[in-house]
Amino acid sequence: MRYKALAIGLALIVVFSLGCIGSGGGNASTSKSTTQKSQTLVVYSYDSFQDVAKVIIPKFERKYNVKVDLITLGDAGNVLNRLILEKDHPKADVVVGIDNSLAAKAIEAGVLEVYKPRDIGAVPKDLVEGLDPTYHLVPYDYGAIAIVYKKDKVGNPPKTFEDLLKPQWKKSLILEDPRTSSTGMAFLLWTIAAYGDPGWLYYWEKLKPQIYQITNGWDSGWEMWDKGEAPLFVSYATDPAYDAYYKNGSEPNIGVVLLNGTAYVQIEGAGIVKGTKHRELAEKFIDFLLSNEAQREIPLHNWMFPASDNVTLPEVYKYAVKPGKIVNPSPEEIKAKHNEWVKEWVELMIQGKSPEEIIKGRG
Numbered sequence: 001m002r003y004k005a006l007a008i009g010l011a012l013i014v015v016f017s018l019g020c021i022g023s024g025g026g027n028a029s030t031s032k033s034t035t036q037k038s039q040t041l042v043v044y045s046y047d048s049f050q051d052v053a054k055v056i057i058p059k060f061e062r063k064y065n066v067k068v069d070l071i072t073l074g075d076a077g078n079v080l081n082r083l084i085l086e087k088d089h090p091k092a093d094v095v096v097g098i099d100n101s102l103a104a105k106a107i108e109a110g111v112l113e114v115y116k117p118r119d120i121g122a123v124p125k126d127l128v129e130g131l132d133p134t135y136h137l138v139p140y141d142y143g144a145i146a147i148v149y150k151k152d153k154v155g156n157p158p159k160t161f162e163d164l165l166k167p168q169w170k171k172s173l174i175l176e177d178p179r180t181s182s183t184g185m186a187f188l189l190w191t192i193a194a195y196g197d198p199g200w201l202y203y204w205e206k207l208k209p210q211i212y213q214i215t216n217g218w219d220s221g222w223e224m225w226d227k228g229e230a231p232l233f234v235s236y237a238t239d240p241a242y243d244a245y246y247k248n249g250s251e252p253n254i255g256v257v258l259l260n261g262t263a264y265v266q267i268e269g270a271g272i273v274k275g276t277k278h279r280e281l282a283e284k285f286i287d288f289l290l291s292n293e294a295q296r297e298i299p300l301h302n303w304m305f306p307a308s309d310n311v312t313l314p315e316v317y318k319y320a321v322k323p324g325k326i327v328n329p330s331p332e333e334i335k336a337k338h339n340e341w342v343k344e345w346v347e348l349m350i351q352g353k354s355p356e357e358i359i360k361g362r363g
Contacts, residue, residue: 052301075217076182104335137269141304263323
């Protein structure tokens with residue numbers, strides 16, 4: 001989720017080490033310094049986390065005299081799929097970017113360990129409960145999913161889910177695949193909250209003609225939308241702040257629509273990978289991610305709201321659209337229905353089944 005640098009490469013896997021190994025502390029023994037230098041923490045995340053990682057990871061490396069290898073794997077759905085594939089022989093120590101739409105799947109897969117950070121008190125309780133009250137994942141940022149458009153290209157954007165179905169928006173929407181993208185899954189959950197079950201199936205059936213492209217992840221969708229291939233894009237309500245920042249604070253050209261005046265709020269989490277060989281260092285990384293030092297970098301580098309209440313937002317965040325009515329399904333409902341919803345989305349959108357066929361095939 002959580003973002004958003006236009007210069008980010010779209011390679012499937014990007015592996016890099018951020019920073020260099022610093023010298024040992026003056027009071028540390030030679031043996032301790034040697035042990036510290038040999039430690040490498042492997043962190044899995046989504047592509048666009050690289051922007052904030054370039055700022056915060058070198059600070060963590062210097063603080064603990066270690067090295068971090070950040071491996072990015074497209075969008076958060078791809079990250080989770082990799083963790084599941086490697087479950088019996090884990091290669092990562094920490095995962096960053098599993099959100100509330102994927103948390104239940106991650107916990108059920110048994111790829112995470114429980115850890116309650118020391119500074120969790122700075123995170124609002126509703127964020128913790130909205131993501132994972134069992135602390136397999138802890139929030140580090142959040143933001144509302146939205147439809148975005150360029151004001152100089154779209155004069156009268158759709159205001160409701162039904163507006164989006166009007167003929168004028170045919171082949172106008174770029175959105176992400178819920179199988180591989182946390183943003184895509186969040187949009188699916190937003191429509192489920194709006195239309196209920198099985199009403200969402202009928203809505204998506206009507207939405208098909210309006211879709212220009214379904215992308216694997218947010219980054220590829222943003223690039224396509226930014227080039228002007230289609231006017232509407234499923235993104236984030238913080239996008240206007242991002243636009244204003246890179247225009248030196250001037251009025252943003254990006255507009256935001258929270259359909260029906262509602263919002264699905266994406267809460268992104270970080271967790272320790274089950275089977276890590278560096279448990280203590282992994283805990284330190286989670287703690288550092290919630291520290292003021294790291295959290296204050298979130299707004300202008302990951303372009304989401306920081307999870308910690310201790311951080312003052314930058315001035316350009318006056319342009320970020322704050323959600324009013326939040327319609328997130330409960331974590332329990334997502335856990336119970338996640339796999340079924342994704343399966344049925346595939347049947348409808350990929351296999352071409354009708355809503356009636358899908359409903360009839362339910363057990």
